[in-house]
Amino acid sequence: MPDIPILLILIVVIAVIFDYTNGAHDSANAIATVVSTKVLSPKVAVLMAALLNLIGAFIGTEVASTIGKGIVNADLLAGSQILILAALLGAILWNLITWFFGLPSSSSHALIGGLVGAVIVYQGWDSLNYSTLINKVLLPVFVSPLSGFIGGYLLMLLVAWLTVNFKPRIMNRFFRRLQIFSAALMAISHGNNDAQKTMGIITLALVLFGRIPSFEVPVWVKIACATAMTLGTATGGWKIIKTMGHKIFRMEPVHGFAAETSASLVIMGASALGAPISTTHVISASIMGVGSSKRLSAVKWKVAGNMVFAWVLTIPASAIVGGLLFYLLDFLLA
Numbered sequence: 001m002p003d004i005p006i007l008l009i010l011i012v013v014i015a016v017i018f019d020y021t022n023g024a025h026d027s028a029n030a031i032a033t034v035v036s037t038k039v040l041s042p043k044v045a046v047l048m049a050a051l052l053n054l055i056g057a058f059i060g061t062e063v064a065s066t067i068g069k070g071i072v073n074a075d076l077l078a079g080s081q082i083l084i085l086a087a088l089l090g091a092i093l094w095n096l097i098t099w100f101f102g103l104p105s106s107s108s109h110a111l112i113g114g115l116v117g118a119v120i121v122y123q124g125w126d127s128l129n130y131s132t133l134i135n136k137v138l139l140p141v142f143v144s145p146l147s148g149f150i151g152g153y154l155l156m157l158l159v160a161w162l163t164v165n166f167k168p169r170i171m172n173r174f175f176r177r178l179q180i181f182s183a184a185l186m187a188i189s190h191g192n193n194d195a196q197k198t199m200g201i202i203t204l205a206l207v208l209f210g211r212i213p214s215f216e217v218p219v220w221v222k223i224a225c226a227t228a229m230t231l232g233t234a235t236g237g238w239k240i241i242k243t244m245g246h247k248i249f250r251m252e253p254v255h256g257f258a259a260e261t262s263a264s265l266v267i268m269g270a271s272a273l274g275a276p277i278s279t280t281h282v283i284s285a286s287i288m289g290v291g292s293s294k295r296l297s298a299v300k301w302k303v304a305g306n307m308v309f310a311w312v313l314t315i316p317a318s319a320i321v322g323g324l325l326f327y328l329l330d331f332l333l334a
Contacts, residue, residue, distance in 0.1 A: 023232020033256035056191025057226030062274035067200030070132040083118040090114030090322030106278030113318030145285035151262030152289030175253035182260035189267040
């Protein structure tokens with residue numbers, strides 16, 4: 001039996017727990033709109049999202065590579081495996097805080113912030129790859145929600161123009177069916193982008209512990225992360241579903257279709273480029289864009305403002321938590 005360090009086992013277990021909380025926290029991304037429009041019951045929607053999240057998690061590893069070897073200089077991190085533990089605990093803590101208050105913040109950015117904070121405390125600012133951090137993390141923080149907003153706005157205008165002569169009853173029936181497909185596409189894209197982030201963290205830990213010679217995501221890591229996210233999605237994040245499905249603006253099936261479709265396209269494009277974006281940011285912004293196409297007053301901008309505040313706060317807040325936890329772990333395990 002191989003001699004596996006207890007700390008590595010603990011990191012893998014906590015990483016899988018994080019993926020579970022990610023699934024529970026972000027399950028609203030795929031199913032909030034389809035539930036709020038009553039196209040699917042919550043139980044059916046959750047089961048569909050869980051299955052398709054599982055499938056999406058096995059599509060590509062570009063995002064995992066960005067997280068595991070793109071943001072930080074792994075060569076400078078040898079000898080401090082606890083920073084991975086600090087990063088994970090910081091992200092989980094921030095997830096729980098935002099989940100408690102029903103804020104659709106970003107699990108992805110919580111993980112990135114926790115990692116950045118722990119790395120800076122351990123090895124200083126020079127341990128970060130700034131080009132990757134700027135181009136694939138910080139810029140997408142702003143570009144991806146903006147793309148979701150514009151995409152939702154324009155797609156809703158296009159749909160309205162194409163269906164201007166449809167009778168309301170026929171239009172509603174047509175888009176109820178289409179929304180099932182758009183929700184499915186959203187679930188797959190969510191699983192593809194989000195599950196890879198934890199894959200990257202676990203693979204980085206394996207490299208730091210010398211368990212694998214280079215950064216390449218093992219099959220068992222893909223299976224573990226995909227399964228954990230699926231189980232988390234099956235649990236569901238009902239507070240966040242309520243926020244996204246009802247509090248931004250009252251949606252009908254056509255609105256849900258436009259929001260989910262535009263958000264899915266943005267997320268899939270980002271995944272192909274290896275950008276670990278926030279699926280929560282994108283779908284939330286898409287919903288706002290769709291609502292704005294109806295009329296600006298249709299969107300409850302105070303709720304939207306609270307959400308944007310949580311988005312902006314996530315990376316620095318989780319970085320602070322990750323850095324403080326590194327100090328604590330370093331003291332306790334020294």
